Structures are given as C-alpha cells and as structure tokens.
Amino acid sequence: MKPQPILESSCPLEFNECPILQEVLALRDECSRLTELSITDPLTGYFNYRYMIQSLDQEMERSRRTGLPTGLIMVDLDHFKDVNDSYGHMIGDKALQWACRIWRENIRRIDIPCRYGGEEFAIILPGTDLPQATLLAERLRKVLADSPLPVDGFGLELTASFGVSAFRGQNGATPQRVLDCADHMLIRAKAQGRNRVCSDLQPKRKSPTEVTSDERAALFNTKGNEDFISPCLDGVEDDCQ
Amino acid sequence: MNVNNELLKRPVTVSLTSGKGGVGKTSLTVNLAVALSRSGKRVLIVDGDLGLANVDVLLRIHVERSLRDVIENGDDPLDTIVSVGPNLSVLPASSGVPEMLNLGQREQSLLEGLLRKISSHYDFVLVDTAAGIGQSVLWLNHFADHPIVVVTPDPTSMTDAYALIKVMAREHERNSFHVVVNALSSPKEGEEVFATLKGVAEKFLQVKLLHLGSVPLDSEVAKAVRRQIPFLKTSPDSRAARAILELSASIEKLSPGSHRGAAQPAPALQPKPLAVSERD
Numbered sequence: 001m002k003p004q005p006i007l008e009s010s011c012p013l014e015f016n017e018c019p020i021l022q023e024v025l026a027l028r029d030e031c032s033r034l035t036e037l038s039i040t041d042p043l044t045g046y047f048n049y050r051y052m053i054q055s056l057d058q059e060m061e062r063s064r065r066t067g068l069p070t071g072l073i074m075v076d077l078d079h080f081k082d083v084n085d086s087y088g089h090m091i092g093d094k095a096l097q098w099a100c101r102i103w104r105e106n107i108r109r110i111d112i113p114c115r116y117g118g119e120e121f122a123i124i125l126p127g128t129d130l131p132q133a134t135l136l137a138e139r140l141r142k143v144l145a146d147s148p149l150p151v152d153g154f155g156l157e158l159t160a161s162f163g164v165s166a167f168r169g170q171n172g173a174t175p176q177r178v179l180d181c182a183d184h185m186l187i188r189a190k191a192q193g194r195n196r197v198c199s200d201l202q203p204k205r206k207s208p209t210e211v212t213s214d215e216r217a218a219l220f221n222t223k224g225n226e227d228f229i230s231p232c233l234d235g236v237e238d239d240c241q
Numbered sequence: 242m243n244v245n246n247e248l249l250k251r252p253v254t255v256s257l258t259s260g261k262g263g264v265g266k267t268s269l270t271v272n273l274a275v276a277l278s279r280s281g282k283r284v285l286i287v288d289g290d291l292g293l294a295n296v297d298v299l300l301r302i303h304v305e306r307s308l309r310d311v312i313e314n315g316d317d318p319l320d321t322i323v324s325v326g327p328n329l330s331v332l333p334a335s336s337g338v339p340e341m342l343n344l345g346q347r348e349q350s351l352l353e354g355l356l357r358k359i360s361s362h363y364d365f366v367l368v369d370t371a372a373g374i375g376q377s378v379l380w381l382n383h384f385a386d387h388p389i390v391v392v393t394p395d396p397t398s399m400t401d402a403y404a405l406i407k408v409m410a411r412e413h414e415r416n417s418f419h420v421v422v423n424a425l426s427s428p429k430e431g432e433e434v435f436a437t438l439k440g441v442a443e444k445f446l447q448v449k450l451l452h453l454g455s456v457p458l459d460s461e462v463a464k465a466v467r468r469q470i471p472f473l474k475t476s477p478d479s480r481a482a483r484a485i486l487e488l489s490a491s492i493e494k495l496s497p498g499s500h501r502g503a504a505q506p507a508p509a510l511q512p513k514p515l516a517v518s519e520r521d
Contacts, residue, residue, distance in 0.1 A: 218445070
C-alpha cells in the first residue's frame with residue numbers, strides 16, 4: 001500500500017500534536033499489520049492457503065505470458081501425528097517451525113513458501129521447471145533429514161515426503177490441477193515409504209531413430225533440453241497412477 | 242557363368258544422400274560422374290529422386306522415358322538409359338510423380354533386379370537420392386555399396402545428415418558412411434564439421450564416418466547450375482572443380498560391396514512410420 005504524501009509530512013496546519021494525523025497513521029499501520037496477518041500463517045510465518053492459491057494463479061498466468069515454467073513442491077512431514085502424540089503439541093509446533101525455518105533457508109527469495117494446512121506445505125517456484133524443482137525438493141528432503149530437532153538434549157529426527165509438479169503452459173491446467181498433480185506425487189512418495197521425492201517427471205518415450213536433444217546438443221555444442229513429459233499435467237492418464 | 246566373374250563385373254555403387262535438400266547432391270553427383278568418366282571409367286548416374294528428378298535438368302538432357310516406365314510398364318531399362326557422353330550415361334527418373342517416392346515391396350524387388358542387371362555394364366553407379374528419409378531414400382542407401390552423406394556447415398544440414406545416418410544405422414545396420422562436406426568457406430570449416438559429426442556418430446551410434454573430401458563454396462557452381470552444364474566443364478580451374486577431381490580420385494579407390502557380402506541382396510523394406518521427421 002502506497003502512503004499518501006500527506007501522511008509522510010507533519011500536520012498541514014502545523015499543529016504540534018495533530019490528533020487526526022495520529023489517527024490516520026495508526027490506521028495505516030493497523031491496515032498493513034492486518035494485511036500481513038491475512039496472508040500469513042502465524043505459527044510458521046509461511047504464507048497461508050488463501051495467499052497460496054492467489055500466488056499460484058498469478059505465477060501460472062506469468063508462465064502463460066512469459067513461457068517460463070512454474071514449479072510446485074508439496075511437502076508433508078512424516079509420522080507427524082506420532083510426534084504430537086509422543087511429545088505433545090508444543091514439540092509438534094516446534095517441529096513445524098523447525099522444518100519451515102530450515103526449508104526457508106534453502107529456497108530462493110523469489111520462492112513462495114505456504115502452509116497448505118496441518119503439517120502440509122506448498123512451495124511455489126517461479127521460473128522453475130520440473131527437473132530443477134525436483135532437485136530442490138531432494139535438497140529440502142535431505143537437509144531436514146540431516147537436521148534433527150533438539151529436544152531436551154537429544155535430537156528428534158524429522159523427515160518429510162515431497163511431491164513435485166510444474167506448469168509449462170499446458171492447455172486447460174488450473175491452479176487446482178497443478179496442486180492435485182503435486183499432491184498425487186506426494187501420496188506416491190508416502191506410499192513408497194516416505195522421506196522421499198516423487199515427481200511428475202518421466203523421460204519422453206522416443207522413437208528409436210529420433211534425434212535426441214543430447215545428440216543435438218553434441219552437434220551444436222549447446223546444453224541439451226530436458227526430454228521429459230509430465231504425465232499428470234500432460235494428460236497421459238495411464239502413466240499417472 | 243561362374244561366380245567369380247560375376248563378382249569381378251560388379252560395379253562400385255555409391256549413393257549421394259543428405260537428409261536435407263539443397264545441399265548440392267545432384268550437382269556433386271553430376272560433376273563426380275563427369276570426372277570419373279574422364280578418367281576412363283564407365284559411369285551410370287541413377288536419378289534416385291524418383292518423385293522430383295533433377296539430374297536430367299542439370300545435364301540439359303531430354304527425357305522421354307524414365308524409371309517410372311520401367312517399373313510401371315515393364316519397359317526395357319537399357320532403352321531408358323540416356324547416353325550423355327563417352328563413358329557417361331543417365332538412368333532418369335520422373336518429375337512430379339508423388340507415388341514414386343514410396344516404393345512398395347514389389348517395386349523394390351523390381352528396382353533391385355533391374356539396377357543389378359544394368360549396373361553390370363558399368364564401373365561406377367552413382368545414385369543421386371531424394372531429400373528426406375523416405376522409403377526410396379533409405380532403400381537406395383541400403384542398396385548402395387557406399388552411402389556418401391553430403392553435408393554443409395548449415396546446422397539444419399548437419400542435423401538432417403545425422404538423422405539420416407541414425408535411421409540407416411538403427412534400421413539398416415549400416416555402421417560406416419562416407420561424408421563429403423560441401424559449400425565450405427574454408428578448409429578448416431570442413432574439418433570442424435566433419436569432426437563434430439564423426440564425434441557425435443561415434444559416441445551415440447557407434448557408427449564410423451570417413452571423410453571422403455570437401456568442396457569449397459564457389460560462385461562458379463551456381464553459375465554452372467543455372468547454365469545446366471557441369472562446372473567441371475564450364476570452370477575446370479575453379480576451386481570446386483579441383484575438389485571434385487580429388488573426390489573422384491578417392492571414389493575410384495572404393496571397392497564394390499565392401500560393407501557386406503557382395504551376393505547379399507538388399508531386403509525389401511516394410512513401410513513404417515518414421516518419427517524422426519516429426520520434430521517437436
């Protein structure tokens with residue numbers, strides 16, 4: 001919110017103590033505090049669900065306009081109910097804050113970390129394609145697994161499962177569809193034993209004689225494009241189990 | 242007739258092929274044929290561009306009958322061949338006949354039989370293939386003893402040449418190809434283009450490429466094409482003409498059928514979709 005010039009200066013009538021100006025300034029601060037509150041999760045400091053949907057929609061629109069992809073990571077702490085049940089909700093909350101702080105230190109400033117609900121989080125990655133988003137998820141997984149939460153002189157080991165998708169301008173994709181896709185991958189990661197990353201990333205099936213991007217890259221001494229598809233978002237339903 | 246005599250009479254069959262059109266295949270074929278015939282070899286040019294023939298145009302010859310009549314009406318191929326000079330003949334193809342591009346099994350075996358029959362009269366058979374990687378192109382490259390891939394430093398030409406090599410390697414078990422780099426602005430460029438292609442083919446396809454020669458970019462070539470006379474005749478001292486003579490000397494050293502058993506016929510190809518042309 002842009003402050004109006006009148007609020008920047010002192011009272012236009014040059015009263016030493018102007019009650020109206022004081023009131024307006026207080027309202028302005030209150031307004032920005034409420035705005036902050038309305039988009040922030042108080043426990044973790046991450047953005048909340050409402051802001052997440054709004055941002056994802058906006059980033060996907062940016063992808064459509066710029067052609068740059070938008071990555072999405074969905075995370076869920078493993079066996080979090082056990083942590084709450086065994087150590088109490090205070091330690092449970094500490095665990096959430098601990099994980100969120102560690103992840104925030106390992107993402108870029110432009111990334112948008114959000115609390116999806118409970119112990120589930122979503123990180124929106126502007127300008128990030130599926131392979132890079134998958135690499136980042138793997139890094140986030142490892143850094144949490146390697147950083148136990150200090151509780152009463154011992155380390156409480158925390159792990160999380162990750163599902164990754166990316167929007168590359170696919171026709172008909174909505175924020176919900178991109179979220180569902182990442183969620184789908186997250187469920188797969190849980191089913192495969194937790195503490196792992198599953199991604200909507202599959203090597204493109206090629207004709208055996210098609211010139212691959214690696215071959216092109218070798219011919220022209222450039223970097224290869226990633227030859228992959230996203231079965232979920234590309235609508236290859238039978239591959240998206 | 243004894244087998245050894247039959248083998249001795251076998252000519253050296255080379256195909257000139259490129260994947261991409263407009264890289265100078267036909268012009269190279271015609272000029273190489275002229276060079277070979279001048280050194281006393283009996284040479285036959287087969288216009289393998291069965292749908293859009295060009296060899297007749299570059300040699301300014303009038304074609305009454307073509308390969309199409311041989312295949313479709315059973316005309317005698319020897320009557321179809323046009324003599325264009327001492328030791329130099331052309332088996333012309335037809336222009337503007339789309340169905341000739343995709344040879345069916347019957348046409349393939351017919352073509353193979355007649356090519357084998359007529360080629361025994363020659364020392365060298367040069368097949369100028371069409372652009373692309375259609376069935377007829379693949380089949381003619383398979384038929385030839387030595388496919389010669391013509392490539393220019395243009396990235397699209399390099400990609401298409403590589404694509405052609407890949408299809409031939411994967412589907413026709415060709416594991417070695419000769420390469421001619423055409424339209425070069427410097428000899429160094431020719432070495433670079435060849436080295437790149439060779440490196441990629443070795444790494445990804447385990448295919449061996451042999452540098453048969455390079456031809457510089459020469460304005461005399463385009464002029465000769467427009468006059469419909471081989472540049473070997475119009476500009477015998479041009480750099481391109483000198484390069485052709487070197488190439489021709491290299492081709493003279495090739496032996497018939499060294500890449501596979503000489504008696505083994507080219508198998509008929511089943512038409513199948515080729516994804517390599519569907520680039521995304």
